[in-house]
Amino acid sequence: MNIQSIILLAAVLAFAAFSLYRYLRRGGKCSRCSGCCSEECSGCSQR
Amino acid sequence: MTLRELSKGQTVTILKVGGEGALRQHFLDMGMIPGTQVTLQKYAPLGDPMELSIQGYTLTVRLADAEKIEVAPSLNPSPEEEENEQKQRKKNIPPRGEIGEGLHPGFGEEGRYHEEDAFHPISSAKKGHLTFALVGNQNCGKTTLFNQLTGSRQHVGNFPGVTIERKDGNIKGFPEATVIDLPGIYSLSPYTSEEVISRRFILEDNPSGIINIVDATNIERNLYLTIQLMELDVPIVLALNMMDEVRNNGGTVHINQMEEMLGIPVVPISAMKNEGVDEVVRHAIHVARYQEGPARRDFCCPTEHGGAVHRCMHAIMHFIEDHAHAAHLPVRFAASKLIEGDQYVTEALRLTQNEQETIEHIICQMEEERGLDRRAAIADMRFRYILKVCRQAVVHPEENKEQRRSRRIDKVLTGRYTAIPSFLLIMATVFYLTFNVVGAWLQDLFQEGIDRFTELTDALLxxxxxxxxxxxxxIDGVYSGVGTVLVFMPLIVCLFFFLSMLEDTGYMARIAFVMDRLLRLLGLSGRSIVPLLVGLGCSVPAVMASRTLPSERDRKLTVLLIPFMSCTAKIPIYAFFSAAFFPKHAAWVMMSLYVIGIVMGIVLALVLKWTWFKGEAVPFVMELPNYRMPVLKNVWQLLWEKSKGFLTQAFTVIFFASIIIWLLQTFDFHLRMVPAEEASRSMLAQISSLVVPVFEPLGCGDWRVVTSLVSGLLAKEVVVSTLSTLFAGVAITEVFTPGVAYSLLVFCLLYTPCMAAMATIRRELGTRWMFIIMFGQCCIAWLVAFIVHTIISML
Structure with missing residues (x-):
């Protein structure tokens, strides 16, 4: 596998991991407050 | 005689409001108190519910609930008397001008609303952070004012209950002041779950001040909440919204007189035009900094009806003073809620048995003297004071143009013979424009763009x-996965555009009014029709639209039914199989699938109504707003928010899932890449083959079919693309019989919704309900497909 393939694979996986992390990150706040998906947002009590 | 027996156009006076519990209290809070005049405007096309005019606004009530309200023929004041009274008040109308123009003596800095013995008490709030609760009735413009105050872009609509959760924001130019937009409430006796949120915040979070927004076109009913808020003894500013509409119709409000009578700053505004908003802010900051409570908190009259309510109220106030202080509740508020039988306040006061019995005796005595039960007596006392204020300070327009226009439009849109055809025509137009004209055109553009981008990337790679x-x-993982889903963005945004137009104009409330009777048979209320209709387009916005439903029960039941509404993403599957197996009867096959979906939804609704969701849907007591022109800015804001949300979803969950599916599809368990012709060795094929026995009774025990169904969990469109790949070079008609193909179609119609829909269900109802729907839909789909397959085999 050449270097450009490795860089591209790393970039795609990093983006996938980052996007999933952002999606799953609780932080207690929802998308209206700052961007995540908790069961109940501590910022605005929205589910 | 009850309200149910009224004939169209008849005006009567309410004698007694029957029923019990929260619903009865809600009726009283909505202004249905003994002595009030009510006019029957019309019945819904299916005969139930009915549309009433009361206290200057329009209310819908079911016949079963109307039966509980006793009425008598009305004794109207003569038209001459009414005219003379209006003329008298009109003499003092100030000249027309911009709202908020010039000063009026209501500025708090004059110390006008201070208690004399506590002049200018500079509280600790002066230097600290200020929090304001934005409180008002439903659909009175709270969110519009919130957006003006904070510069944010929350969705506003012309439908009661758009705001379903509280939202915070800092007031522009005052970083130390936060305003909280609360869901609309009609009184401090909570009726729906959103009202609970609002009341809990006001009572428990101790805001520095309250900005009470009041719809000036419907002032009597709106002031009912104001009176209760004033009893809380919290600094309060009254923002009289839609004053431009009142003035344009020839009416006015004598602001100074109203301030004098209410004892709080009153500011005429137009939230939509951003007029008078700065003045509201100045007043709010001032009264909160100096903790200037309302100058008046006592609304009972010592001379009215022998002062029965007045004596009862003050006796109880003295009696519970220590308990109210200990519970940190304003004593006047605690006393009035105690009389109304409010459970929260009763428990918070921790009264002894003796005290409770004494209070009960006082209340019984008041009921006997007043001739009304306790709740009606308190509501009557409040409305009498409001009437006094309005007689002095409000000049009602001779004619409300908006109301007259709404009545004219409603003759067609909610007319007995025209309502259902109009509804079908409007919905057909919305779906036609979305899926055939505008949305389809944009979708083609998107598809073309994504295809070109894919080709370009392919060449570059x-x-x-x-x-x-x-x-x-x-190419096969990310672009194919995310691209397939992105293509549907124009459809979803387009559908939202039309639905927001229906909502902003006020038609959505009429749909609920017209369809209530039909949906009640299924255990739902009229409001559920909107999410169910949207479900025919896409389940994701449909599940989100269920938020406007007033009860948790109705909301869950509606979300459970949404997957039975065949979404547009399934159309490619129907088209693929119809073209192969039923080329001459494709339209009938498709139509039959839609019908099976709807029939199964009805069956499930009835089963759930008799088992899991026993009980009746919440009473349909809803205000019908006047028709209004949608505000373009609001519509664009909504579209932008929806697009942003959809893109975020596509580039997070769907992006990741695409990679996982690609991984399973491309490699075997030894992580060796699998060539296309040996696809059966892939991890996905191996996993799918485990499920194959489950599908054998349906006649489709082929791993390729099962693989495509599994991949369809990502997005329904993927079913067809997977089938095309896996059956490359093989005629699908040689693998199945038409009967098997039809049962497979039935399975596709009913099985688990796509991942985006499941993620939305999880967000709206929680993980448990997501799993219930996920497995429940699969079981139902298998069962129905098996029945269909068996019937076809027997023919």
Whole structure:
């Protein structure tokens, strides 16, 4: 596998991991407050 | 005689409001108190519910609930008397001008609303952070004012209950002041779950001040909440919204007189035009900094009806003073809620048995003297004071143009013979424009753009000599997965555009009014029709639209039914199989699938109504707003928010899931890349083959079919693309009989919704309900497909 393939694979996986992390990150706040998906947002009590 | 027996156009006076519990209290809070005049405007096309005019606004009530309200023929004041009274008040109308123009003596800095013995008490709030609760009735413009105050872009609509959760924001130019937009409430006796949120915040979070927004076109009913808020003894500013509309119709409000009578700053505004908003802010900051409570908190009259309510109220106030202080509740508020039988306040006061009995005796005595039960007596006392204020300070327009226009439009849109055809025509137009004209055109553009971008990337990857597995990951995994879903964005945004137009104009409330009777048979209320209709387009916005439903029960039941509404993403599957197996009867096949979906939804609703969701849907007591022109800015804001949300979803969950599916599809368990012709060795095929026995009774025990169904969990469109790949070079008609193909179609119609829909269900109802729907839908789909397959085999 050449270097450009490795860089591209790393970039795609990093983006996938980052996007999933952002999606799953609780932080207690929802998308209206700052961007995540908790069961109940501590910022605005929205589910 | 009850309200149910009224004939169209008849005006009567309410004698007694029957029923019990929260619903009765809600009726009283909505202004249905003994002595009030009510006019029957019309019945819904299916005969139930009915549309009433009361206290200057329009209310819908079911016949079963109307039966509980006793009425008598009305004794109207003569038209001459009414005219003279109006003329008298009109003499003092100030000249027309911009709202908020010039000063009026209501500025708090004059110390006008201070208690004399506590002049200018500079509280600790002066230097600290200020929090304001934005409180008002439903659909009176709270969110519009919130957006003006904070510069944010929350969705506003012309439908009661758009705001379903509290939202915070800092007031522009005052970083130390936060305003909280609360869901609309009609009184401090909570009726729906959103009202609970609002009341809990006001009572428990101790805001520095309250900005009470009042719809000036419907002032009597709106002031009912104001009176209760004033009893809380919290600094309060009254923002009289839609004053431009009142003035345009020839009416006015004598602001100074109203301030004098209420004892709080009153500011005429137009939230939509951003007029008078700065003055509201100045007043709010001042009264909160100096903790200037309302100058008046006592609304009972010592001379009215022998002062029965007045004596009862003050006796109880003295009696519970220590308990109210200990519970940190304002004593006047605690006393009035105690009389109304409010459970929260009763428990918070921790009264002894003796005290409770004494209070009960006082209340019984008041009921006897007043001739009304306790709740009606308190509501009557409040409305009498409001009437006094309005007689002095409000000049009602001779004619409300908006109301007259709404009545004219409603003759067609909610007319007995025209309502259902109009509804079908409007919905057909919305779906036609979304899926055939505007949305389809935009979708084609998107598809073309994504295809070109894919081709370009493909060429670049080849040019850069990228290794085949990585090349495949980008093109077959990411682009194919995310691209397939992105293509549907225009449809969803388009559908939202039309639905928001229906909502902003006020038609959505009429749909609920017209369809209530039909949906009640299924255990739902009229409001559920909107999410169910949207479900025919896409389940994701449909599940989100269920938020406007007033009860948790109705909301869950509606979300459970949404997957039975065949979404547009399934159309490619129907088209694929119909073209192969039923080329001459494709339209009938498709139509039969839609019908099976709806029939199954009805069956499930009835089963759930008799088992899991026993009980009746919440009473349909809803205000019908006047028709209004949608505000373009609001519509664009909504579209932008929806697009942003959809893109975020596509580039998070769907992006990741695409990679996982690609990984399972491209490699075997030894992580060796699988060539296309040996696809049966892939991890996905191996996993799918475990499920194959489950599908054998349906006649489709082929791993390729099962693989495509599994991949369809990502997005329904993927079913067809997977089938095309796996059946490359093989005629699908040689693998199945038409009967098997039809049962497979039935399975596709009913099985688990796509991942985006499941994620939305999880967000709206929680993980438990997501799993219930996920497995429940699969079981139902299998069962129905099996029945269909068995019937076809027997023919």
């Amino acid at each position: 080849t040019q850069w000599n990228i290794a085949p597995p990585i090349h495949s990951l980008i």
